[in-house]
Amino acid sequence: MNVIVSPEWLAERVKSPAESLRIVDCRFLLQDSAAGENAYKTAHIDGAVYMDLERDLSAPKREDRSGGRHPLPEPAALAAALGRAGITNGTHVVAYDDQGGAMAARLVWLLRWLGHEGGASILSGGFAAWQAAGYPVSEARPVIAPADYVPHVRPELVASAGDVRERLGREGVVLVDSRETPRYLGDSEPIDPVAGHIPGAVNRFWKDGLASDGTWLPAEAQQERFNDLSRDDEIIVYCGSGVTACPNVFALEAAGFRNVKLYAGSWSDWISRAENPIATGEE
Numbered sequence: 001m002n003v004i005v006s007p008e009w010l011a012e013r014v015k016s017p018a019e020s021l022r023i024v025d026c027r028f029l030l031q032d033s034a035a036g037e038n039a040y041k042t043a044h045i046d047g048a049v050y051m052d053l054e055r056d057l058s059a060p061k062r063e064d065r066s067g068g069r070h071p072l073p074e075p076a077a078l079a080a081a082l083g084r085a086g087i088t089n090g091t092h093v094v095a096y097d098d099q100g101g102a103m104a105a106r107l108v109w110l111l112r113w114l115g116h117e118g119g120a121s122i123l124s125g126g127f128a129a130w131q132a133a134g135y136p137v138s139e140a141r142p143v144i145a146p147a148d149y150v151p152h153v154r155p156e157l158v159a160s161a162g163d164v165r166e167r168l169g170r171e172g173v174v175l176v177d178s179r180e181t182p183r184y185l186g187d188s189e190p191i192d193p194v195a196g197h198i199p200g201a202v203n204r205f206w207k208d209g210l211a212s213d214g215t216w217l218p219a220e221a222q223q224e225r226f227n228d229l230s231r232d233d234e235i236i237v238y239c240g241s242g243v244t245a246c247p248n249v250f251a252l253e254a255a256g257f258r259n260v261k262l263y264a265g266s267w268s269d270w271i272s273r274a275e276n277p278i279a280t281g282e283e
Contacts, residue, residue, distance in 0.1 A: 003108065003250050004216045005121040007133045010094055014047065020091045020118065023048040026057070026103035027096075027127065030191070036097075045096065045130055046138040049085045053243065056081040057106055068269035069191075069241035072158070075151040078110060086144040089117045096123035096130070100210050105246035109262060115152030122250070125215040159236045159261040161269055165276065167236070168200060174229055175201035178239040178248045179267070186280030191240055194271040198238065199279040202229075206244045209251040222255040231257050238263035238270075 013021055025048045027036035033054060040050040051057060058070040059077070073081075087093060093111060095104035104122045111120040123130065131137060159167075167173040177197050182188040184203040189195035197203070208225060209217055229235065235257055239245035242264040252260045263269075270276050 003121055003253070004124050005094060006124055007130045007135060010045075010123060010130075011133070011135050013092075013094075020088065022085065022087050022091050022093050024085065024087075024093055024095045024104075024107060025050045025097070025127070026053065026107050027098050028053040028103050029099075036103075039098070039127075041139060043137045043139055045127065046136040047142050048096075049142060049144060051081065051085060051107060053103055053106065057103075057110060065272035066161075066265070066269060068265035068267075068272070070243055071269075072113075072242070072264045073110070075114060075153050078114065079149040079151045082111075082114075082149040083147045084144070086147050087149060088147045089115075089150055091147075092119040092121070094121045094123055096126045098127045100207055100214055101126060101216065101247055102206065102244045105250060106243045109157075109246040109249060113154055113157050114149075115154050122216075125213065128214060157261060159263045161263075161265060161273060161276065163261075164198065164236060164238075164263055164270070167234075168198075168277070172230075172232070173234045173236065175263075176229075176235060176237045176245075176248060176252070177201040177203045177267075178206040178237060178245045179203070180205050183240070185282070186278075192268050192271060194278065196278040196280045197267070197283075198270055199277050200283065201238075201279075202283065204248060206239065206247045206251075209247055216251075219254045219256075222251045226252060226255045226257065229257070233259070235260045236263050237261070238266040240266055241268045242266045 025040045025044045029035040059073045095107045097103040108120040177184045184197045186196035237245045
């Protein structure tokens, strides 16, 4: 099953469902945490449920800032949120947003981390593409029967700060920073209290994996973005808080990379420890 699906693909599955399917609206704005759910209340893909980045797809921030701005949720808490959304281990989940797929990718990655069996996909182009294609939207919340979700966590998909520190400078390991170039360089930092990047990281802005209309680039184009990296290497991807790195995880996989991990705490976790080294400028 392809991780990236088109509005046409989804519309056909909605029309003639041959499997358990749940559509999840993941819209969210960092600068206005209520904006995503308010947008959902105004109009969403017919039948979609809403899951919030901070309430459902992250744990609460810790006082010492460890884990970053969006810590990984506890598996049991995430499983409970999925169950409230009517999602079982065998449900095919299609996630969308209007942020280029970043929030949707977070949910899809989390499902993979939980060992999800039913398939999980990101809607290419998100809500805008669905609307542009003329498919139905609604303001009504669907009536959802709660379900049981049993997590089977896959810890091998995650890299911790300790894992990253231990691998700094090691041959065969590549860190990929998914943030915009000025943040990577340390020229600007609009969100976190310290600017710069993890030493040795290469910069691949996650939005470069999208076409001008917000849809996902095909595998060939993703390969071009990462053609200087070796598929034999271990790739550890990070961003500011572990959200916008997720699209790059899937872009790397589309490009043929198989040993890809997410540094879930990312930059906001890295800088919470004074002993962690910081680099600025070009590598």
